[in-house]
Amino acid sequence: MKHRSLLFLMIFIYLGATPVFAQVKGLPKKQKQEQTKPKPKQEQPKPNPEAKIKPQPPNENQKEEDFWSFTRDIDTKEAYESFLSKYPNSKYLSEAEQKIAELSKPKIDPKYLPEVVYVEGGTFTMGCRERGSFCSDDEKPAHQVTVSSFSIGKYPVTVEEYRYYCIQTGIIMPDAPSWGWHDDHPMVYVNWNDTQGYVNWLSRETGKNYRLPTEAEWEFAARGGNQSRDYNYSGSNTIDEAAWYGKERAGQRTHSVGGKKGNELSLYDMSGNVWEWCQDWYGEDYYNNSPSINPKGPSSGFSRVLRGGNWFDGTTYCLVAHRHTSHPGNRSDDRGFRIVLSR
Structure with missing residues (x-):
């Protein structure tokens, strides 16, 4: 009986008391676990791209200010002209115009700019006019040619003018001829390629269009243009x-430019003193198919045209119709050049 009572007591404890004790003993541990368990993070709201404030585009005044600042940084005549074309009524109008005027001034001392004579365009007979044995085959046939107006050097480019170019650019002056350099003599020992450097420099520094004359322009000017007396x-x-x-x-030797009689246009030394390079390639048969308006010579060739005769050769070479030729890389003490200023 005693053992049976003890058995019932053990069953009671196992079946009934265990949950109670578990609740009593487990409560602090469960609470502790709940207290130490990290709280879940709250999700942040995602940004809405459409809710962003869009930057405002610069207004016209700001655009003008930015363009003006950019223009002043560049500081060229073209830049100021571009600015005024976009903002013709700008508050910077006066300053921009002043800068354009300043930048338009020649950077070359006017003393060293070749003097030019205006030649009104016209029509003339180019080539040999049947002077018997004086006519060379490449001077035939005589043909009508029309040239537009241009300005041409009153004299060949002088030693003084060319030396100034060499000083300004760092180009090496050629060795002097046997008679030495004289400032007012025509420049010699320049080949065709050298002349291109000179006229390109003039154009760049003045903002104007300098070049060599075409063969047609040269002969028209040498004959006296529209005032020609057919000499x-x-x-x-x-x-x-x-x-x-x-x-x-x-x-x-060469002589001072302008030492002989000028022609009808007051151009000097277009016969004699030095050969003068022309822009054209030389073509022996070019006169057979030359354009009648502003001919510019063949599109290619081996040599360039020389005109006018020189101090060394005889009378035939000084005729206004006479044609001569040389490789563009050749230099000599009897070759110079004359510039053209075109529109």
Whole structure:
């Protein structure tokens, strides 16, 4: 009986009391677990791209200010002209116009700019006009040519003018001829390629269009343009009036420009003194198919045209129709050049 009572007591404890004790003993542990368990993070609301404030585009005043600042940084004539084309009524109008005027001034001392003579365009007969044995085959046939207006150097480019170019650019001056350099003599020892450097420099520094004359422009000017009296030499039928020619007669050297009679346009030394490079390639048969308006020579070739005769050779070479030629890389003490200023 005693053992049976003890058995019932053990069953009671196992079946009934265990949950109670578990609740009593487990409560602090469960609470502790709940207290130490990390709380879940609250999700942040995602940003709405459409809710962002869009930057406002610059207004016209700000655009003008930015463009003006950019223009001043560049500081060129073209930049200021571009600014005024976009903002013609700008508050910076006066300043921009002043800068354009300043930047338009030649950077070259005017003393060293070749003097030019205006030649009104016109029509003339180019080539040899049947002077018997004086006519060379490449001077035929005589043909009508029309040229537009241009300005051409009153004299060949002088030693002084070319030396200034060399000083300004760092180009090396050629060795002097046997008679030495004289400031008012025509520049020599320049090849065709050298002349391109010179005219390109003039154009760049002045903002104008300098170049060599075309062969047609050269002959039209040498003949006196629209005022031509049809002389055989430039300005006269008497060669001693118009030219330094023949080495004995010329003293075997160049002479001061303008020392002989000028032609109808007051152009000097277009016969004699030095050969003058032209822009054109040389074509022996070019006159057979030359354009009648502003001919510019063949599109390619081996040599370039020379005109006008020189101090060394005889009378035939000084005729206004005479054509001569040389490789563009050749230099000589009897070759110079004359510039053209075109529109």
